[in-house]
Amino acid sequence: MKRIILKPGEEKRILEGHPWIYDNEVECVLAGKAAPVRGGLHGAPGSPEARSAELVPGECADVESAPGAGRGKPLYLGRALVNPNSKILARIYSPSKEGMDKGFFKRRFREALERRSPGAASSVSLAYNFARDCGRIVFGEADFLPGLIVDRFAGWPLVNLEAAAADGPLAFPAAEAALGPPRSWLSVQFLAYGMDCRRDMILEALNEVLSAPLPGVLPAAAPPEGIIEKSAARVRELEGLPPSEGLIKGTFPEGGIVIFENGLPFAVDIPDGQKTGYFLDQRFNRLLAGQYAAMLSAEAGGSAEAGSAAPSAGQTRLRVLDACSCTGGFGIHVLRAAPGAAVTAVDASASALETLRKNAVLNGVADRITTVEADIFDTLRAFDRKKEKFDLVILDPPAFAKSRTVLAEALRGYKEINLRAMKLIRRNGILITCSCSQALDEARFKRVLVEAAADAERRLIQLDFRYQPPDHPILLGYGESLYLKGGFYRVL
Numbered sequence: 001m002k003r004i005i006l007k008p009g010e011e012k013r014i015l016e017g018h019p020w021i022y023d024n025e026v027e028c029v030l031a032g033k034a035a036p037v038r039g040g041l042h043g044a045p046g047s048p049e050a051r052s053a054e055l056v057p058g059e060c061a062d063v064e065s066a067p068g069a070g071r072g073k074p075l076y077l078g079r080a081l082v083n084p085n086s087k088i089l090a091r092i093y094s095p096s097k098e099g100m101d102k103g104f105f106k107r108r109f110r111e112a113l114e115r116r117s118p119g120a121a122s123s124v125s126l127a128y129n130f131a132r133d134c135g136r137i138v139f140g141e142a143d144f145l146p147g148l149i150v151d152r153f154a155g156w157p158l159v160n161l162e163a164a165a166a167d168g169p170l171a172f173p174a175a176e177a178a179l180g181p182p183r184s185w186l187s188v189q190f191l192a193y194g195m196d197c198r199r200d201m202i203l204e205a206l207n208e209v210l211s212a213p214l215p216g217v218l219p220a221a222a223p224p225e226g227i228i229e230k231s232a233a234r235v236r237e238l239e240g241l242p243p244s245e246g247l248i249k250g251t252f253p254e255g256g257i258v259i260f261e262n263g264l265p266f267a268v269d270i271p272d273g274q275k276t277g278y279f280l281d282q283r284f285n286r287l288l289a290g291q292y293a294a295m296l297s298a299e300a301g302g303s304a305e306a307g308s309a310a311p312s313a314g315q316t317r318l319r320v321l322d323a324c325s326c327t328g329g330f331g332i333h334v335l336r337a338a339p340g341a342a343v344t345a346v347d348a349s350a351s352a353l354e355t356l357r358k359n360a361v362l363n364g365v366a367d368r369i370t371t372v373e374a375d376i377f378d379t380l381r382a383f384d385r386k387k388e389k390f391d392l393v394i395l396d397p398p399a400f401a402k403s404r405t406v407l408a409e410a411l412r413g414y415k416e417i418n419l420r421a422m423k424l425i426r427r428n429g430i431l432i433t434c435s436c437s438q439a440l441d442e443a444r445f446k447r448v449l450v451e452a453a454a455d456a457e458r459r460l461i462q463l464d465f466r467y468q469p470p471d472h473p474i475l476l477g478y479g480e481s482l483y484l485k486g487g488f489y490r491v492l
Contacts, residue, residue: 002061003030011065014077017477019141021090055084058197081194085240091146105205112143117217134259135471142475147192151276154182157253169364172260186224187276193239226250228270262287265362281468285486290337297338317342320392328356330394335365346372380420391429393421399437419452425491438483464488
């Protein structure tokens with residue numbers, strides 16, 4: 001096994017839990033067991049024990065500190081997948097000298113599933129119910145499988161559910177009674193070279209784990225009917241890999257599927273959807289958005305009871321702007337929670353808005369949602385010129401800062417979009433604003449909001465602040481795993 005020896009002092013971040021080794025942090029790579037010393041290696045020059053080695057993309061190697069870091073001895077830091085063609089030279093996947101065969105992947109998958117089980121959840125309300133819920137079952141480095149993402153979707157073919165719901169929206173129990181137990185599909189991303197070259201082994205391990213009951217987690221076998229690859233992220237280019245998308249195993253229904261999120265039906269087309277097919281990471285934030293919309297409706301004198309009648313003709317509705325609406329997750333949760341609300345949904349994607357309209361029909365709210373296909377910056381400026389006012393504005397834009405190199409430009413974008421949104425909100429209205437840029441930390445994100453509020457001559461009172469859900473685990477020491485921030489603010 002080859003050994004990657006770090007430069008002096010570079011081990012601190014790794015000891016704190018960060019799994020990445022950058023190429024400029026490496027002193028040398030050894031093929032044998034010789035230990036490095038200042039000025040060279042132990043052993044006679046040119047001996048087999050002292051020779052340096054070249055790393056091969058996708059292979060495993062052991063990572064050690066420089067001599068002297070552990071009371072004069074090198075520290076063993078872990079075993080890693082390597083790619084000498086990437087700035088991230090190595091990604092640690094285990095603190096021990098653990099091989100990477102099919103058995104390894106099956107163990108890691110079972111462990112990831114167990115961490116998402118009801119018994120492991122920090123709250124019963126955050127538990128992952130494999131019988132009905134969609135969720136992320138592998139989150140890369142945070143699940144000790146660097147560069148691998150797996151989302152599991154549970155539901156039914158859209159055409160089947162539409163037929164069953166011909167007389168009106170269906171709740172999950174009614175859908176299950178009409179169509180039988182939910183079926184499942186997987187969306188996968190291979191974002192590191194070492195994972196991509198092991199894809200066949202990974203897919204076999206996934207199928208075997210999900211095809212057998214797992215006590216306390218999977219009460220019955222739940223093999224996926226299809227696996228769709230969604231490996232189009234730019235990080236693959238940085239790894240020396242081309243984008244790769246499409247059905248790679250089994251089948252996927254023509255026209256898409258319907259999943260249930262917080263008890264509400266949503267159409268999902270995994271092959272054509274953004275990222276992994278649907279943004280599962282906002283499910284609890286969407287639920288909370290609906291609760292705040294119901295609160296505003298009650299404050300305005302409307303009924304906050306789900307299922308109550310909509311306002312009569314001429315009665316004031318709760319005006320909601322769902323900016324960067326995608327397929328309507330936030331807006332439809334608002335409409336279902338607050339029958340007196342009306343939503344304007346803005347997105348630049350025509351296909352996303354088409355799916356949003358399907359979702360509005362599935363939820364029986366198509367008469368209370370208006371779609372606008374446009375750039376959100378242009379739309380916010382236009383609404384400001386027209387002196388439009390909203391009771392609730394939701395901002396869930398794509399990541400403006402995909403890396404720290406563009407953070408300064410991204411900060412300007414976040415400030416502008418929030419400033420213009422604040423100007424559109426009535427006094428005592430609510431702003432829900434999100435960032436999915438891992439390069440933008442919470443403190444800096446809140447600083448942007450403070451500056452935007454000052455320029456808009458508004459003040460903000462924080463009602464809540466949320467992150468991604470537990471199926472997208474946050475690994476301390478690995479800051480990149482905390483990427484989603486969502487603030488809920490009263491605007492004065």
